[in-house]
Amino acid sequence: MTGIDLIILILFLAFLFFFGSIFFKWIERPDDFFVAGRLLPPFILAAALTATNVNLYSFIGQAGKAYEQGISIVWHTWTGNMALVLAGLFVLPILRRLEIRTIPEFLEIRYGRPMRLLIAFLWILRLSFWLGIVLYTGATAAMVITRSGEEAYLFWALIFSVITIIYTAAGGMWSVALTDTLQFSLMLLGALVFFPIIMTAAGGLKGIARSLPPNHLELVPQSGQLNWAFILAIFLLGLQWACTDQGMLQRAFSGRDVRTVVRGLVLSGIQTTPFALLWYLPGLAARAIDPGIKVADAVIPEMLVRFVPTGIFGLILCGLLSAQMSTISSNINSAATLFTSDLYSRLRRLPPSPRATLIVARLITLVIGFLMIIFSLYARQLGAVNAYLLLIGIMDMPLFVVAIVYGLFWSRTTIAAAFAGYVSGAFMGALSVFYLFAQHPNRTTIATFISAATALIVTPLITGLSWQGQKPVALKEAFKPSAEEIASGRAFYLFPRSKKGKMVVFIFFLSLAFFIMSIFLGGLGFNRTAAYLSLGSMIIYFASGLARLNYD
Template identity: 30%
Template sequence: MDTLQASMAGLDWIIVFGYLAGIILLGLIASRGQTDAKDYFLASRAATWPTIGLALIGSNISATTLIGLAGAAYTIGISVFNYEWMATVILAIYCIFVLPAVLRSQVYTMPEFLERRYSGSIRLYFSGLTIFLNIVVDTASTLFGGAILFKLLFPSLALWEIAAILAVTAGLYTALGGLRAVMVTEVVQTVLLLGASVFIAYFAFDKAGGWNQVMSQVDPEKLSLIRPNDDPGVPWFGLITGVPLLGFYFWCTNQFMAQRVMSAKTLDHGRWGSLFAGVLKLPILFLMVLPGTAAILIYPNLEKGDMVYPTLIFDLLPVGIVGIVIAGFLAAIMSSIASTFNSASTLVTMDFARKLAPTLSQAALVRIGRIATLVLMVLSIAWIPVIEKHADSLWQYIQAVLAYAVPPIVALFLAGLFWKRANATGARIGLVLGTATGIYLFIVIAVTETLNMHFLIAACVIFAVALAGVVAGSFLAPAPSLDQIETLMWKKADYDAETAHLRTQPLWQNYRLQALVLIGITAVLVWVWR
């Protein structure tokens, strides 16, 4: 099946090109009337909860997700879904402890938040790291995943050439339209994406002989979420340590996710939108993970798991449905690329350009943001050959890179939110120690392979070293002024005041109850598939 010859009928092409034309036009229409930085980078801080929730999922579910989840389920089992359900727990924590401080600060970027809590040098490091990860992880891997599928349709084109076409298409309305255009198109694309995934799941299970056949014939180990500690996919210790760390970075501090919630018109809308995104994460088990499991019975001899999703599309789906699913796949690519381009350009503009030239006009900031989008687009395309050469599994590539890079940032955020003694000296020491540990473990685990340690457990070690550095280093200098940091921290007094306020609100508006119900549903799902 690795020699699959893909083709599409005329009707399918009409659907795909109709989608592309419509989504670009929609993005350009949504971009009208944006004149200042708040409009361009934060959609005027006027987003409502349905838009935020759908935009979060649209940003999260990329070509990488579609190809990576199905491929990982095929090769290592459904334990890959642990990254997905953990998002519901992280988003509930985010709504209670993190989001109030972020929205109260009125910052444009998450690195700016760290500057106010610690220092400008911390901001520049985090901003630079985020831009780097946006290029080599988020955007490049999404482009690579998209290129894998379209390479089947256009075998004469190189992967980087296909990636360039995808990047330019998404970059067009991103550069012109800003965050509002990105979020409006993400809503449409998320609906299309989820609908297309229903078709994939239906035809995959039908071809495999039905639900009962898949559940009875597939190795039970590949149908289990909770795996032993020697599991190569998601060992249980890594599940309770490394996965939450990566999830906290991705959902709470990663600019291209946090920026959607920072655009909320009120704190309540930010919370409701985040929890709505958590609800939408749960069906992914059935729509995107288990079809990869069904493929074990349909195509038992695939050499590469990343070929599962393209094979399901071109081998199983009828004319017309192929066009809808390819349009949904394009929707995943466009929404993810557009969101990362916009967020990375926000970091370049607000954390570097405005820092170097504080007197820049609003029009100049928007212009710089557009230029930055185009530059980032070129850099992401240039990284495609690197992924092609070194990534055996697209999903594992993404998680492994994050595991070595982001734990020190998580340590800084958690210390800054909950410990008033944490200061800039401690942050710098923690960052240096954590980064050095991450580089060392990456070399001995991934490069020389002289240490046998799963990257999720390595993430926990890096986090512990960084946090210890923050704590020890903070005692080497005076504590920061409470006036400077109190609005940037979680405070029990605010929590208690909010508790009293929530008693006066209808239960259906109580985000804490919503979060509790969401975590309860998640717990049942994990228990059933344990």
């Protein structure tokens, strides 16, 4: 890293700090801080969603996993994008009409206050740990790039976190969303510059194919850590993420109206799909260039140091840091929203004033930033991808079951059943990871299925035991457009009324069915058929999802 690259980096960080902080004066009430006054237009919403979801975990962690295990890790992103489109069309419109800020807020509407407090507390810790993973990838990249050694880890972690924490605390969601839009552009530019450099060094696609083991190029493997079962598990985790992840949902809840939210989610899912190749293929190229790198998370930083010239190196580094900082800022803001809306406001005897709410939100932003740094030290022991999959496999799937599957679509579910379903699912997931399958290479995949299955079984069982004729919670009004939506001419229907719209939805679900079938074919050993069918059905799925936006 030369002086020119360092100057570029310092100027970028200074500009980002200034740009993010000027939105302090835009914050007049809590909704401005938490959801940007619900005024974000589709383009900024889509850019903010993409910048939040594409980060150094993608460029460093997932590329490193491609280096280690092969191309099938691409489904980590692609199935998440498929889930984002599905949730955007059929789940998020319901939640947006409820005008909530957080999933715990929905849980209080559905199950009562105790469930809201429990999930809010756990989810603040969960977001803090995820932030630690993202910070770890950034500090690791900086150590490799600057050749500064292990002792410099904490220094780089502080450098990357302090700027983001300050402008997030100052400008809230307005700072997050508008800096995310800028950072998305820089991220894309940096990836586009680096991609041809490393692909050329590896000899292009032909050179990569000649150098890699055959199993590294199997899109739907029958065996291995990232096999067909992993793809099904990561698709389930993608559905959970798209429906309940606070960092993503808070951006969606910032949209102007339901139609804006739907369009932003669908566009974000589709545009990120080809973009994903910009970090997975460099991981494969690095394996072809040098198969002897021992630490997977150091692969891409090492390639940057070796092949990128001065000046361009600084530009690419700004793009990588943009990917990291956009995710940190959005999730810190989300954690602050959870604490302020779901714990602080609910535990007070009297509702806090808007000014007090904003002060607490900014203070808790600083606290979450501190927890992020602490958790990043633990993430170093696990590696980025393993740490993240371990986290969501245990905690996230049971929440998806009780909040979305039963919370939205089965009105009889009781609070006792929801509590038992979540706790038992999380417990069985943790038991699977740390005891029952602790030595199994696919322990995270197994834990995902076990935690989801446990919650799916326990919740209706306890509902049967605890049901005493209570009046079901009615959410039917949120399933259809409000009178205000219809009057504005921007109504969105979950299922279109026109024949063309119904046909598009039919094709959408048919392609999803073919996709799932293709994954099972991979499990049976039909790898080539599974690869072609999965890609073809995914393309049709996205095309029909995009077409759905034009039919009501």
